[in-house]
Amino acid sequence: GESVGLHLPTLSVQEGxxxxxxxxxxxxxxxxxxxxxxxxxxxPQFIIDIRSNMDKRQGQRVxxxxxxxxxxxxxxxxxxxxxxxxxxxxxENMGSGYALNFGKGTSLLVTP
Amino acid sequence: GAVVSQHPSWxxxxxxxxxxxxxxxxxFQATTMFWYRQFPKQSLMLMATSxxxxxxxxxxxxxxxxxxxxxxxxxxxxLTVTSAHPxxxxxxxxxASGQRYGEQYFGPGTRLTVT
Numbered sequence: 001g002e003s004v005g006l007h008l009p010t011l012s013v014q015e016g017x018x019x020x021x022x023x024x025x026x027x028x029x030x031x032x033x034x035x036x037x038x039x040x041x042x043x044p045q046f047i048i049d050i051r052s053n054m055d056k057r058q059g060q061r062v063x064x065x066x067x068x069x070x071x072x073x074x075x076x077x078x079x080x081x082x083x084x085x086x087x088x089x090x091x092e093n094m095g096s097g098y099a100l101n102f103g104k105g106t107s108l109l110v111t112p
Numbered sequence: 113g114a115v116v117s118q119h120p121s122w123x124x125x126x127x128x129x130x131x132x133x134x135x136x137x138x139x140f141q142a143t144t145m146f147w148y149r150q151f152p153k154q155s156l157m158l159m160a161t162s163x164x165x166x167x168x169x170x171x172x173x174x175x176x177x178x179x180x181x182x183x184x185x186x187x188x189x190x191l192t193v194t195s196a197h198p199x200x201x202x203x204x205x206x207x208a209s210g211q212r213y214g215e216q217y218f219g220p221g222t223r224l225t226v227t
Contacts, residue, residue, distance in 0.1 A: 008153050032214035043118075043205050043218040044156070051213075089155060093214045099146045100207070100216060102155045 008087060010107040019077040019110075023090030023103045028071065030092035034100070035064055035075045038087045047075070047088075077108075085110045114140050116208050118219035125196055125226055132192045133222045135206030141186035142208035146216065147179075150203040162189045196226040 013019045025033065031052040036044035050057045050064045050073075057064050063076040073090050087107050091100040115138040125131050135145055144163050148156040160181050162168045168181035180192040189208075193200055203223055207216040 034214075036218075041203075041221070041223070043116075043220045045218075046215075049215070093216075095214050096209060097144050098214070099158045099161055100156075101158070102148075104155045 008105050008107045012109045013080050015110055015112050019080045021075045021088050021106045023073040025071050025092045030094055032093040033073050034091045036089045080110050082110045114210050114217040116217045116219040118222050122223040127197055130194045132190055135189045135219050137187045137208045144209040145189040146207045147191050148205045198226045201226045
């Protein structure tokens, strides 16, 4: 992920709209990528992951896209709900036993 | 599912005292655990990697004599903040490596406030 930033960028969407959160990663050797959701005062919660041999993976209401050429990762949330309001972090990993390198995060605010 | 707990969930201590934070994998064994620190409105930053039965590996800029890590069993790692100062106030989060490739399970975090 990118180096730690000082302030989180914010994405504001209306309830029911689709959300797209982007992330640039830095290590071309990373082969595993994860999106986490973090609510205030809580630890990161796993959302979806993708291995480097894939470029798209879908879950329930979420899709992760990976573009290794430009080292870019995105998280798409369909029909965004108020409960989706949180900070979202991408993380990259070189495999088991390695620590995660977190991106700077994006604050998602869902308005009614 | 794999659950990681942390204790305490929050702690307030006076400057100069030491605080111990526990990280436990409740229903699985974790050979490797990680400690992260998170300041308000910032991302998680890795402090150290802890392997059971061996010395922790600290990230650059993290003082190993100040942040003591012990990983004495496959289900418990502890972080002790020694001689805490107000600038050590932060949210400390641990994670444990899971069985699945690259996966990590995170604890709920510990909020440390040093007065």
